[in-house]
Amino acid sequence: MVSSLRLPALTSLISPSFTRRSTVSLRRRLHLRPPLAAGFSAQSAASSPTETEDRVDSKKSGRVQDRGSTDRVITPRSQDFNAWYLDVIANAELADYGPVRGTMVIRPYGYAMWEAIQDYLNVKFKETGHSNMYFPQFIPYSFIEKEASHVEGFSPELALVTIGGGKELEEKLVVRPTSETIVNHMFTQWIHSYRDLPLMINQWANVTRWEMRTKPFVRTLEFLWQEGHTAHATLEEAEKEALQMIDVYTKFAYEQAAIPVIAGRKSKVETFAGADKTYTIEAMMGDRKALQAGTSHNLGQNFSRAFGTQFTDENGLRQHVWQTSWAISTRFVGGIIMTHGDDAGLMLPPRIAPIQVVIVPIWKKVDEKTGVLDAASSVAETLKNAGLKVKLDDTDQRTPGWKFNFWEMKGVPLRIEIGPRDVSSGSVVISRRDIPGKQGKVFGISMEPSILEAYVKDRLDEIQSSLLQRAISFRDSNIVDVSSYEELKEAISLGKWARGPWSASDADELRIKEETGATIRCFPFEQPQGTKACLMTGKPADEVAIFAKSY
């Protein structure tokens, strides 16, 4: 059975200034629990020590893991997934609520995950021929109204600027929820002949959607994303581009984030407001709900007709361009948390982790300290020079046990421990975050730079693929092939995903949503051979669809 992870008690700590107040803040806003005891700061101040070396005493040292003695708790994942998620975000200092309802402050550790996502995708976008640029975020309200299904989809969610420079504006301005409209307005000025095509751009930006039910990273009033926008001379090219970009996202999810998404096409009901086709990557979270983790739209000529985005083709005829748009957002950070995390907190794939290796020096006696710290610094230097993201946690303020827990909770893939005996033997102890306890711990790894570097890199690679394999197993053991509505309902009621042949109507799809809470997440690109009978109507169905409850 899963038991609570408890962090060390206040009284065992010298500096209690880590993350607790963020928890308070998150909880307060959610009214989940009463706020923790007040007067915390004053308490901490009262016990404030000066930071001298001789304050390090043996009680705070050694490889003892001093768990189980505190009031600071991460709710077990199995007990309450949502509470666990919020606890992890607060304790790992990933994000905090902003002062305006539904807004989020992304803290450095969470932002560093987003930076890892950006660094990878930004290169891929450029490799596939896209240039970055920037469009203004204020869009005249009239633009939004031009594309019929777009306005229907977005108008309930808009934030509107009505006052600027102290004056009521003549036309209300929309704070962009997405940029197709303003992009088309500009494209009409840049696109004239077929030689101007394809036009392929991307922007990294903030967007605003006035969501009623928000959740950190997953759904916030303002979020960060990239939005790609392209214009092409033919439908075929646009289709190829839309598929290429969902493929970039899929590779990113598998190879970097270790999330085995299922890529496919959205049903008509679930297609983006203004698109002909929406491709999606769907990820299974730890609670088996689906997360739409990235989308790529074939917009057809919907926006180009609404905005008159035309080009002169090779025969001198005026044609509307064919367009795509595609996006991944800070929601993906939520996906990483909910895919890999466990009761101890975050568990980060090495390629996303802001810190890949944490080094914890351990000493009992003052005369051991210098040797241990020197060795730890030297190991840190070796690994940094090898291009790894390394944190040396050499503070006097915490016990090694506290540090072990803390960095486990922060999801750091590898921990290196160095004590006096290790210094003598020229070796270190290495623990894997993904394998708890003794099984994940190896003693006597040589400190010799080339050996250590190779060992650490191999382990990080192993962890990366191990996280992916584990997520694949979890995913596959939670998808049920169904051939009737009854079977679908049973699968969904068990919290699983249902996969079955589908050729029924939009109305049938909506009925399933109403009756089970599940929606078609996608028609996966990977399809079984042959025609089957629709699970709902029994009529021939060319494709299977995946149904699931989702975020």
Add this chain to the structure above:
Amino acid sequence: MVSSLRLPALTSLISPSFTRRSTVSLRRRLHLRPPLAAGFSAQSAASSPTETEDRVDSKKSGRVQDRGSTDRVITPRSQDFNAWYLDVIANAELADYGPVRGTMVIRPYGYAMWEAIQDYLNVKFKETGHSNMYFPQFIPYSFIEKEASHVEGFSPELALVTIGGGKELEEKLVVRPTSETIVNHMFTQWIHSYRDLPLMINQWANVTRWEMRTKPFVRTLEFLWQEGHTAHATLEEAEKEALQMIDVYTKFAYEQAAIPVIAGRKSKVETFAGADKTYTIEAMMGDRKALQAGTSHNLGQNFSRAFGTQFTDENGLRQHVWQTSWAISTRFVGGIIMTHGDDAGLMLPPRIAPIQVVIVPIWKKVDEKTGVLDAASSVAETLKNAGLKVKLDDTDQRTPGWKFNFWEMKGVPLRIEIGPRDVSSGSVVISRRDIPGKQGKVFGISMEPSILEAYVKDRLDEIQSSLLQRAISFRDSNIVDVSSYEELKEAISLGKWARGPWSASDADELRIKEETGATIRCFPFEQPQGTKACLMTGKPADEVAIFAKSY
């Protein structure tokens, strides 16, 4: 005398799809000139060829520079600096106006300059101990009102969201003009004891200020920037940080942008709304107006007192934190354009240039083409592998002469020409953007990779320092030391900067602004020795100030 740069005539071009319409667009909005003839696209379509190799004829080839035959013009810089600036931005495709007055679309080539700025500064910020994060852009209106001078400074410029999700909001939301208020709101939740300090963060974000008079890059309703925010336990630390960051900016300006800014302290009148001290870097543009290119503020305890941002010090006493904030924005791109550009267009410092080397292959006969293109590709590959930003312009659609002009106008530091004779001799011709005509052109540089790479890198370094030296000479020859108000007025009326001893009142400073249009740009850090007589009052003055008209 300076004559107009003319780009090739429409009729000499096959594809006329470059930049002309942006010019139209910019001009239209400014009502500077009537828009160019309509029907442009149809015209281009009528002449549209198929893109086959045999269409390349001798008229389009050779090293002939086919200038002087067109209707597309960049206004000479000396004739009308502002028109020149807008022409360069349009023709070099740096930016375009957005649909909302005062907003700007940053196009890929302009955005790539901003990315070069980001790439450098982002590393420096991290090296100096700052972490990136992200704050929401919507700030409750009440926050802005908390710091008295802050609200006074910013309230006339605010954009306000009053409607969200279809409903009138209870409290208006400010679209951030800067983030000190929301940062302090969050800092109160994260800072408790002296051990939480210093807290040093940065965000890359968009900000909105409802400016009445806008100008691309220099002053736009929405712009991109980074804003650093730090909190410290002591005034001394905050002061040190504010100075450190203005120093980071100064080094960036000199070493990357080749802009010899003058760093110093703002006068009280010019200090940021909410700061105790503002440090600035002031750059002299080609028209000798000053551009405030970056600022760093010592905020004292102004915001911490307004927001109650306190910590418990080592003696257990509650203290308000001492803060700084500092920013550089997309305005800096405008500074680069206006510092280095000339009549031919942009001139970019190699360390900022999106393209450092353009390669133009030249052939007359079809049977020469393959050899020339192969050599050009191989040279491009060599230089790319050496880490340089290279563009191979191998299109059939333009003459070499057109390409020379175009890439000069885009400010590319080095051009490599490769013709059939060069292929035979295994050498290339290299032209420098900063030295016009034959003087900047060197023949017979070996294609041998190691020789070519070294040669190109050396030339880029030379150009980088040559641009800086040129800008230093220009700056120094346009600063006049003055010892009386009369001398100051004369210097300003000649369009120069005036430097003189100053210890007079704020009222005197405002009078100078009214009477001459000049303001105190800064009290430079580099000061002459000894006490002098104030240019206005004759009383003792410890410092000289620099006065100039500014953007």
